Amino acid sequence: xxxxxxxxxxxxxxxxxxxxxxxxxxxxxxxxxxxxxxxxxxxxxxxxxxxxxxxxxxxxxxxxxxxxxxxxxxxxxxxxxxxxxxxxxxxxxxxxxxxxxxxxxxxxxxxxxxxxxxxxxxxxxxxxxxxxxxxxxxxxxxxxxxxxxxxxxxxxxxxxxxxxxxxxxxxxxxxx
Amino acid sequence: xxxxxxxxxxxxxxxxxxxxxxxxxxxxxxxxxxxxxxxxxxxxxxxxxxxxxxxxxxxxxxxxxxxxxxxxxxxxxxxxxxxxxxxxxxxxxxxxxxxxxxxxxxxxxxxxxxxxxxxxxx
Numbered sequence: 151x152x153x154x155x156x157x158x159x160x161x162x163x164x165x166x167x168x169x170x171x172x173x174x175x176x177x178x179x180x181x182x183x184x185x186x187x188x189x190x191x192x193x194x195x196x197x198x199x200x201x202x203x204x205x206x207x208x209x210x211x212x213x214x215x216x217x218x219x220x221x222x223x224x225x226x227x228x229x230x231x232x233x234x235x236x237x238x239x240x241x242x243x244x245x246x247x248x249x250x251x252x253x254x255x256x257x258x259x260x261x262x263x264x265x266x267x268x269x270x271x272x273x274x275x276x277x278x279x280x281x282x283x284x285x286x287x288x289x290x291x292x293x294x295x296x297x298x299x300x301x302x303x304x305x306x307x308x309x310x311x312x313x314x315x316x317x318x319x320x321x322x323x324x325x326x
Numbered sequence: 327x328x329x330x331x332x333x334x335x336x337x338x339x340x341x342x343x344x345x346x347x348x349x350x351x352x353x354x355x356x357x358x359x360x361x362x363x364x365x366x367x368x369x370x371x372x373x374x375x376x377x378x379x380x381x382x383x384x385x386x387x388x389x390x391x392x393x394x395x396x397x398x399x400x401x402x403x404x405x406x407x408x409x410x411x412x413x414x415x416x417x418x419x420x421x422x423x424x425x426x427x428x429x430x431x432x433x434x435x436x437x438x439x440x441x442x443x444x445x446x447x448x
Contacts (some may be wrong), residue, residue: 183380250349276353283378284334285350 152155182283184301189216189293190281193273197248197257204271209245209293212221212325215316216291218247218279221255223287227305230263236312237266242320246270249279249287292316296322329368332387333375342385366395 182240184190195201217233219226237244248256253272260270274281282291292301301319303311334347343351343358351437354375361371375383389395427435 162405181380181382182379205396277357280353280357283380285379 152203176192182298182299184283184291185302187299189291189297189299191277192247192271192273192278192281194247194273194278197246197260197270197272199201199211199257201253201272204245204269206297209243209250210297211295212241213295213320214268214293215242215244216282217244217294217321218282218284218287218289218291219270220249220251220287221259222251223249225306226288227259227263229268229288230259232307232309232312233266234264235309236307241317242324243268247278247282247284248272249284250274250276290316292319294326329362329371332356332385333358333372334385337380337384 165248189206191206193203194207196204197227217229220227231245236242244267246269248270250273253274254268256272260267271278276284282289286304290303291299292303294300300323301316303316307316330344331342333343335341335343335348335351335354341348341351343354343378358371361374368373372384381390381393387396388396
C-alpha cells in the first residue's frame with residue numbers, strides 16, 4: 151500500500167486526539183491569575199449579630215479557606231453540607247464571603263443548614279468579589295500563612311476534591 | 327464604552343461586558359465607568375481586569391508565548407495549504423504534458439491511421 155493512502159487516516163487520528171483532549175477540557179474553567187499572588191485585602195462587616203468588622207489581616211499566620219457563597223446560589227446549597235462536614239474535622243478554618251446577598255437571607259440559611267464558617271463577611275456590592283476575580287459562586291480560595299493565594303476551586307467542593315486536592319495542599323502549607 | 331466591548335463577560339462567555347446583562351457584567355461596567363471617571367487610561371483599566379480575571383477577559387488576546395500559536399496558526403495553515411497546492415499543481419502539469427513519441431511509435435501511429443482511412447473510403 152502506498153504511504154499516501156495513509157494520510158487521511160493520519161489526519162483522522164490527529165483530529166480524534168484533538169477532539170478527545172478537547173472533551174476533557176472545561177472551557178468555563180478560567181485559570182485565575184491570582185494564584186501565588188497576595189490575596190486582596192478586605193475589611194467588611196460579618197454576618198454575626200451584632201455584626202463586627204473583620205479584616206483579612208486578622209487571618210495572617212494561618213492557612214485558611216475563603217469560600218465565596220450566597221444564599222441565592224444553588225451550587226452553594228449543594229456544597230453547603232460538604233463544608234459543614236469539613237468544618238467539623240477542624241482541618242482548616244473556613245471563612246465565608248457572602249457575595250451580593252441579603253444578610254438576612256444569608257443568616258437564615260446558616261441558621262437552617264448549619265454554619266461551617268468561622269465568620270462570614272458580607273460583600274453587598276460585589277466589590278470584594280471583583281477584587282478576587284469571582285465570576286461564578288461558589289468559589290474557594292486556599293490562602294497560606296503569608297496571605298498568598300495558593301489555589302482556587304471554581305464550583306462546589308466535593309468530598310473528592312477536598313480529599314485529593316485541597317486537604318493535601320492545606321497540610322503542605324501548614325507544614326511550611 | 328468602547329472598552330467594555332473588548333472585554334469578555336465571565337458568566338456568559340461568548341458575550342462582551344458591553345452586551346451582557348449578567349449581574350457581574352453590570353457590576354464590571356459600573357467599575358469601568360468609575361475608573362474612567364477617575365481618569366484611568368484604557369490600558370490601566372485593562373491591566374486591572376487582567377490582574378483579576380486573566381487574559382481570558384480580553385477579546386483580543388496579547389501576543390505571548392502561550393498565545394503564539396493562536397496568532398500564527400492561521401498563517402501557518404495558509405502556508406501549509408499553499409505549499410500543498412503548489413506541489414499538487416506542479417505534479418499535475420508534469421502529468422498533463424504528453425511525452426514525445428519516439429520515432430518508431432510515430433511511424434506506427436501513422437500507418438494505423440492510414441489503414442483506418444483506406445478502410446473507410448473502400
